[in-house]
Amino acid sequence: MASNIYDIAYELEKALKNSQEYATLQAKYEETRIDPAAKKLFDQFRNIQMKLQEKQMTGQNILQNEVEEAQRVAAMVQQNQKIVQLMDAEQQMSIAINEINKIIMKPLDELYGKMSQ
Amino acid sequence: MASNIYDIAYELEKALKNSQEYATLQAKYEETRIDPAAKKLFDQFRNIQMKLQEKQMTGQNILQNEVEEAQRVAAMVQQNQKIVQLMDAEQQMSIAINEINKIIMKPLDELYGKMSQ
Numbered sequence: 001m002a003s004n005i006y007d008i009a010y011e012l013e014k015a016l017k018n019s020q021e022y023a024t025l026q027a028k029y030e031e032t033r034i035d036p037a038a039k040k041l042f043d044q045f046r047n048i049q050m051k052l053q054e055k056q057m058t059g060q061n062i063l064q065n066e067v068e069e070a071q072r073v074a075a076m077v078q079q080n081q082k083i084v085q086l087m088d089a090e091q092q093m094s095i096a097i098n099e100i101n102k103i104i105m106k107p108l109d110e111l112y113g114k115m116s117q
Numbered sequence: 118m119a120s121n122i123y124d125i126a127y128e129l130e131k132a133l134k135n136s137q138e139y140a141t142l143q144a145k146y147e148e149t150r151i152d153p154a155a156k157k158l159f160d161q162f163r164n165i166q167m168k169l170q171e172k173q174m175t176g177q178n179i180l181q182n183e184v185e186e187a188q189r190v191a192a193m194v195q196q197n198q199k200i201v202q203l204m205d206a207e208q209q210m211s212i213a214i215n216e217i218n219k220i221i222m223k224p225l226d227e228l229y230g231k232m233s234q
């Protein structure tokens with residue numbers, strides 16, 4: 001068994017890249033990417049999300065027409081099966097990544113927990 | 118070599134827990150925790166940081182006297198060798214964690230990068 005943390009991190013990278021979650025995500029990205037209408041809608045959705053997130057993080061007001069645009073694009077996204085499947089694959093991958101992080105960070109959480117008692 | 122991502126994540130947890138960075142951080146936490154004056158100052162510093170961060174994230178105004186209190190406590194922290202050493206150990210651990218995350222997330226970054234072209 002490797003014991004250097006970076007060696008094991010590289011093993012984990014390789015395992016993630018060979019996982020079912022990654023294969024599915026890669027396939028769903030590709031299906032969306034090569035479909036011009038789906039790709040355009042997906043980019044639009046991501047851009048709106050990022051813009052609203054940035055406004056929220058920097059304490060700027062979100063305008064009524066921005067909320068309406070976000071809702072309109074989100075409704076269109078839900079009608080696009082390629083994007084729906086891509087976002088489902090993203091969520092599955094996100095669940096795996098969160099689980100991994102919870103495992104890795106356990107020793108640090110224990111230290112912080114002990115410190116805040 | 119294990120190939121299940123969670124098996125490898127547990128290996129990584131164990132390796133992190135056995136690392137020099139972790140041993141140092143644990144020792145520095147303990148030295149601060151058992152020193153009442155250092156512990157009190159450290160808690161005070163963390164509470165102020167968390168309060169200001171929360172205000173910033175929720176877009177609330179940070180008051181002038183809060184800025185001054187944060188500066189005053191930060192100056193006291195820099196005079197406390199136990200806390201200075203603890204924060205240095207936290208930074209070393211943070212560098213290792215960031216490096217690990219960069220390695221693990223590389224396949225996902227590649228997917229996202231390809232998608233945003």
Ligand SMILES: [Ca+2]
Pocket residue numbers: 035036037038
């Ligand atoms: Ca289409």
Ligand SMILES: [Ca+2]
Pocket residue numbers: 152153154155
């Ligand atoms: Ca003291």
